[in-house]
Amino acid sequence: MNKQFLDARRLLCPMPVIRVQDKIKTMTLGDQLEVVCTDPGVMQDIPAWCRINGHQVLSANNNAGEITINILVGD
Amino acid sequence: MLATKAIMEQGVHVEGINFFTGFCVEGHTHAIRKKDKAKPKRNNSLWVAEQLGIKLHIIDVIEEYKNVLINPQHGYGANLNPCLDCKVFMVQKAQQWIEENDFDFIITGEVIGQRPMSQRKDTMPVIARESGANERLLRPLCAKNLPETLPEKEGWVNREELYDFSGRTRKPQIALAEQFGFTDYAQPAGGCCFLTDKSYSDKLVDLWTARGKKEYELDDVMLLKVGRHLRPKAHFKMIIAREEGENNFLQGYKNVFQTMTTVSHPGPLVLIDGTLSEQDCWLAAQITARYSQGREAEQVEVKMTQQGEEKSFLVTPLSSDEIAKEWHI
Numbered sequence: 398m399n400k401q402f403l404d405a406r407r408l409l410c411p412m413p414v415i416r417v418q419d420k421i422k423t424m425t426l427g428d429q430l431e432v433v434c435t436d437p438g439v440m441q442d443i444p445a446w447c448r449i450n451g452h453q454v455l456s457a458n459n460n461a462g463e464i465t466i467n468i469l470v471g472d
Numbered sequence: 473m474l475a476t477k478a479i480m481e482q483g484v485h486v487e488g489i490n491f492f493t494g495f496c497v498e499g500h501t502h503a504i505r506k507k508d509k510a511k512p513k514r515n516n517s518l519w520v521a522e523q524l525g526i527k528l529h530i531i532d533v534i535e536e537y538k539n540v541l542i543n544p545q546h547g548y549g550a551n552l553n554p555c556l557d558c559k560v561f562m563v564q565k566a567q568q569w570i571e572e573n574d575f576d577f578i579i580t581g582e583v584i585g586q587r588p589m590s591q592r593k594d595t596m597p598v599i600a601r602e603s604g605a606n607e608r609l610l611r612p613l614c615a616k617n618l619p620e621t622l623p624e625k626e627g628w629v630n631r632e633e634l635y636d637f638s639g640r641t642r643k644p645q646i647a648l649a650e651q652f653g654f655t656d657y658a659q660p661a662g663g664c665c666f667l668t669d670k671s672y673s674d675k676l677v678d679l680w681t682a683r684g685k686k687e688y689e690l691d692d693v694m695l696l697k698v699g700r701h702l703r704p705k706a707h708f709k710m711i712i713a714r715e716e717g718e719n720n721f722l723q724g725y726k727n728v729f730q731t732m733t734t735v736s737h738p739g740p741l742v743l744i745d746g747t748l749s750e751q752d753c754w755l756a757a758q759i760t761a762r763y764s765q766g767r768e769a770e771q772v773e774v775k776m777t778q779q780g781e782e783k784s785f786l787v788t789p790l791s792s793d794e795i796a797k798e799w800h801i
Contacts, residue, residue, distance in 0.1 A: 400733070407724050409694065411492055411515055415532050445518040450527055 410438035475581040488528040490491025490517035517657040551673035562605035708746025736773040761789035
């Protein structure tokens with residue numbers, strides 16, 4: 398399992414989703430991606446994008462405005 | 473949403489493409505302004521894809537879109553909206569995408585006569601032709617009003633099960649939505665692009681005029697959506713946060729711009745774009761004070777920060793009459 402990190406702070410939706418999408422394209426099934434964002438919209442958008450594209454959100458935490466989402470890459 | 477569902481009902485596999493130009497209304501300003509924080513911040517294209525159970529590909533076209541906006545071959549609409557060129561560009565990108573991903577044709581939700589520029593009977597063939605999609609572009613909601621396309625000729629879709637909607641009325645679409653069981657859907661097109669907004673377009677024209685050239689970056693696009701914009705003199709502009717959410721957003725730019733804040737009274741963060749003389753600094757400080765809670769005070773202390781260096785100004789805030797109307801962009 399390969400774990401990668403993505404900094405999407407200061408980006409507003411849909412840019413964090415686009416960055417996640419583009420990063421995951423380079424990863425394989427079973428890899429994990431940790432993305433850090435500041436736009437609260439990602440709490441809806443990244444899980445929605447994951448659901449429709451077959452990936453799984455393992456955790457999503459908002460720590461004083463800094464949101465960390467862990468994604469398990471699916472098919 | 474309706475066009476996709478209509479085609480899916482015929483057993484065709486559909487995937488969605490959403491192009492991000494930077495000028496999309498949804499998301500951004502909702503995320504910035506505190507007063508909007510209670511509203512849901514869903515991305516409509518993602519939400520629609522999920523309702524339909526299809527994949528969605530969001531494509532960043534910010535860089536390529538510059539040429540569409542700066543040099544529209546078919547001109548602008550009422551503001552800086554290059555609707556026809558925009559549609560040609562997006563269908564062209566979709567055509568490129570289907571070729572790369574082995575798909576057969578493109579569908580859009582266009583309806584003849586629905587929009588004054590890009591959805592007229594005479595402009596719809598222009599989009600098909602200039603995008604290079606030609607017969608591979610199918611508009612399921614008004615297909616019966618248009619010549620047969622390749623998917624219809626090849627029998628990939630049944631033309632008889634497509635629609636003949638036309639005009640500005642949304643009644644047929646609302647009826648079809650009910651038939652499909654959709655109880656919630658995004659607002660009709662037209663209000664989803666900042667370029668159709670007069671105030672936004674004025675700010676973009678002002679930016680180009682001040683720079684002496686039609687150029688922009690994504691940060692410019694974002695900043696034009698935020699705050700009160702004042703140009704007290706031709707060579708400098710002030711972006712004044714209107715509330716806490718905008719203040720927080722502008723904080724992200726404080727290392728890029730000169731900034732002003734009030735020290736003696738609560739007040740907004742102000743970004744300053746341009747080169748200021750000493751006299752300009754005093755004027756900018758008076759304007760900053762005007763938009764602080766010290767607007768009625770005799771004196772307000774304003775701090776200016778530029779590349780880590782700080783300067784302090786003790787000023788009398790300008791009165792509302794002294795803020796010239798023409799300064800507002």
